[in-house]
Amino acid sequence: MITIKDVAKHAGVSVSTVSYVLSGxxxxxxxxxxxxRRSIRELGFHPNAGARALASSRTNVLALVVPLRTDLNLPVIMQFVSSIVTTAREHDYDVLLLTKESGADEVHRVIASARADAVIVMDVEAHDxxxxxxxxLDVPVVLVGVPADSAGLNCVDLDFSSSGARMVAHLADLGHRSVGFIGSPPAVYERKTGYATRFLSGFARCAQQRGVMVHVHPCAPTFTSLSSCLDKLLLPEVGITGLVVHNEAVLADVVLELRRRDRRVPEDISVIALCPDVMAATQPVPLTSIAVPAEEVGAIAVQMLMRRLAGERSSEVRLLDPHLTDRGSTITAPHMADR
Amino acid sequence: MITIKDVAKHAGVSVSTVSYVLSGxxxxxxxxxxxxRRSIRELGFHPNAGARALASSRTNVLALVVPLRTDLNLPVIMQFVSSIVTTAREHDYDVLLLTKESGADEVHRVIASARADAVIVMDVEAHDxxxxxxxxLDVPVVLVGVPADSAGLNCVDLDFSSSGARMVAHLADLGHRSVGFIGSPPAVYERKTGYATRFLSGFARCAQQRGVMVHVHPCAPTFTSLSSCLDKLLLPEVGITGLVVHNEAVLADVVLELRRRDRRVPEDISVIALCPDVMAATQPVPLTSIAVPAEEVGAIAVQMLMRRLAGERSSEVRLLDPHLTDRGSTITAPHMADR
DNA sequence: TTCGGCCATTGAAGCGTTTCGATTTCCGGA
DNA sequence: TCCGGAAATCGAAACGCTTCAATGGCCGAA
Known part of the structure; x- marks a missing residue:
């Protein structure tokens, strides 16, 4: 094994000089x-991580807590992870993988044993x-997601509230006056999982401001549940011309079922969804949508961590502006009389 | 920070004694x-990982190379990762995450800098x-997947060849004499990606042995491609009564399209798939299937690594027996005359 | 009673870095 | 010619653990 000593000898300098060349x-x-540098290259020297950590009390490793058992939105999780790993490497950090299932004890162990310098926790719930x-923990921590009490914590997430508002605004701009909302399963709202509630409240608030009637229906991830939601939403007296979907599990069925019921998208009804871009793009009718900007969230999470590691003391909650992609599934509202 | 010295003082013994208590x-x-032990508990002592690594030249970390950009079979990948992390923790190992995209150099760096003791590489292709x-690398390496030349390597994977054979046998036992095969995209076979080819050859070999006629069609992940496959397979003169599907992307459409063409599953045609269990189970008609036993593969990968780390010298290729789950989509072949 | 031998425990030497004075070298100004 | 000081380099002390050789106690056999 090549050590810094070998490099020093080879280059005819002292060990500390090599160290200073490396660290600057x-x-x-x-x-x-x-x-x-030439000696390092020729000898193929790689500083021993353990020795480095011991001497500098910096591991250049960050711990990442991932919900691995999740069955839903795996693509989004993968995007997060991928972007976090990539960004971390750009800062010369490696990533240690922990599972959400193993809980906070594992995080504590990893930090207490100085295996990592900082932590990113994904999939944080309102009352996690x-x-x-x-x-x-007295190391930098960044949460992906925003808990109910975020005081003193570093958080980053999509701004779900303004996403909800943005969707209403989009539909209102197109002249829609009555809009349906197919939400997540009821349990998600009861549990106050945070993001779902925030999305809905942003939606409702903006609708009120814009004078748009809203018809909200949480929806279990079953066909029957969806079907009954649509039954209610499509009653003539409700008269919705736009539909917001925040439920990845039933999204595909929404589209199929609307077609089966002879409602054309977007001619008869405009549909807009909160879901990953791939999902929106690969429906029979490509859907206008807002996506969780996973790449960006991941990169920002790492950057926040790096700033904290560099000594910045403050804490912050970063809510990212939603980006709405128009894929043509939302158009000017048809006149009621046309139906 | 609590060190082993503090523990030693607190317990009234020497530092080395504490170390020996810990290591046994x-x-x-x-x-x-x-x-x-009592002192350790009371003081909340966690041995410093860096110091430990430096002194013992063991990091108790294993590097895991994951294909994060994959769009397909994410569920399977997650299962792998989850099972690997869990099993590693049981052996007191942590997992360092590397991406397939960053290549072998990163693996080398991680090993050369003594950040990890061993490596698991997922998604290994035939000519990787x-x-x-x-x-x-002169550390233990386990590959998930089997390359063309596996001499001297440690590999673990589903036995795709015998999976193919097992499916034919299953159908043959039910009296099917003519069977269709909807395969992966042509490119996958041309690239000799290994598992697809092995699955198909096991399928073909067994079919010949059992005197079953086979009709093989690779299929691109598009509806039109699938449609033309089915066009050919469902010609009366072909007369298939069974269908093997090895293509997760079009699996759902296969089922829908058969129904649209008035072929009932399983009454008119038996269908069996190679795909994750959830996918098979959640089709409109639950499908008989063989799944990649991701949990098991992950656990075995870690166990193989642990044995190598414990000093075992040999190398091995472990091919796991397929497990066929009958969900009722395969039944006794109808008589040709019935159609 | 003495001694060989075993068990439990200890002290100290590393492991490969970083980092903090300390030292050397070199330069310009007096 | 000498001196002060900046710039570049060096030496050695940590960092917290493992592990090896050595020590001290104790027991049973002679």
């Missing part, structure tokens, strides 16, 4: 620096039981 | 051991370009 923490003459333990 | 590498009297570099 002291000025080294260009000549020496180049000679050292892990939060007290995470607060105790 | 020397006999320690029960009295002392308990006193030490990373293999030469992986062979050079």
């Amino acid at each position: 923490k002291r000025p080294i003459s260009t000549a020496t620096s180049q000679r050292v 039981p892990r939060i007290p333990a995470l607060r105790e | 590498k020397r006999p320690i009297s029960t009295a002392t051991s308990q006193r030490v 370009p990373r293999i030469p570099a992986l062979r050079e």
Whole structure:
């Protein structure tokens, strides 16, 4: 195994000089620096991570807590992870994988044993039981998702509230006056899972401002549940001309079922969804949608961490502006009389 | 920060004694051991990973290379990862996450800098370009998947060849004499991606043995491609009574399209698929299937690694027996005359 | 009573870095 | 010619653990 000693000998300098060349923490003459770098290259030297961690109390590793058992929105999770790993590497950090299922104890262990310098926790819920333990940690922590009490925490997520508002505004701009909402399963709202509630409240608030009538129906991930939602929404007296869907599980069926009921999208009804872009794009009728910007969220999470690691003291909650992609499934509202 | 020194002082023993209590590498009297353990608990001591690694040249970390950009079979990948992380933790190992996209260099870096003791590489292809570099590593490596030349490598995967054979046997036992095969996209076979080819050859070999006629059609992941496959397969003169599907992308459409063409499953045609269990179970007609036993593969991968880390020298290729789950979509072949 | 031998425990030498004075070198100004 | 000081480099002390050789106690056999 090649050590820094070998490099020093090979380059004819002291061990500390090699170290300073590598870290740049002291000025080294260009000549020496180049000679050292050359030796490093020729010998194929890689600094021993353990020794480095021991001496500097920096591991250059960040722990990432991922919900691996999730059955839903795997694509989004993968995008997060992928973007986090990539961004971390750009900052010369490696990523240690922890599962959400194993809880906050594992995070504590990893930090207490100095295996990682910081933590990113994905899939944080409004009243996440892990939060007290995470607060105790005296290393930087970034949460993906926003808990009910976010004081003193670093969080990043899509701005669900303004996403809801944005969708209403989009439909209102197109002249829609009555809009349906197919939501997540009732349990999700009861549990106050946070993002679902925030999306809905942004939706409702904007609708009120714009004078749009809304008809909200949570929907279990079953065909029968969806079917009964649509039964109610499509009653003539309800007269919706737009439909907002926040439920990935039934999204495909919404589209199929509307067609089966002879409602054309978008001629008879405009549909807009909150879901991954691929999902929106691959429906029989490509759907206008807002997606969770997973790549961006991941990258920002890492950047927030890096700033904290660099000494920044403050904490912040970053809510990302929604980006609405128009795929043509939303058009000017038909006049009621036309139906 | 609590160190082993603090524990030693607190327990009134030497530092080395604490170490031996922890590692069990020397006999320690029960009295002392308990006193030490109590101190550890009371002080909340966690051994510093870096120091440990430095002194013992063991990191208790394994590197896991995951294909994060994959769009397909994410569920399977997640199952792998989940099972690998869980099993690794049972052996007191943590998992460092690397992406397939970043290539073999990253693996080399991680090993050369002693960040990890061993490597698991997922999604290995027949002529995987990373293999030469992986062979050079002088740490244990386990591949999930079997490359064309597996000599001297540790590999684990489903036995695709016998899976193909098993499906034919299942259908043959039910009296089917003519069977269709909807395969992966042509490119997959041309690239000799390994598992697809092996599955197909096991299928063909067994069919010949059992005197079953086979009609093989690779299929692109598009509706038109599928449609033309079915056009050919459902010609009266072909007379298939069974259908094997090895193409997750079009599986759902196969079922829908058969129905649209008035072929009932299983009364008119028996269908069996190679796909994740959830996928098979959630079709309109639950499908008899063979699944990649991801949990098992992951656990075995870790176990193989642990044995190598414990000093075992040999290498092995483990092909797991397929497990066929009958969900009722395959029944006794109808007589030709009935049609 | 003495001694060999075993068991439990200890002290100290690393492991490969980083980092903090300390030292050397070199330069310009007096 | 000498000196002060900046720039570049060096030496050695940590960092917290493992592990090896050595020590001390104790027991049973002689």
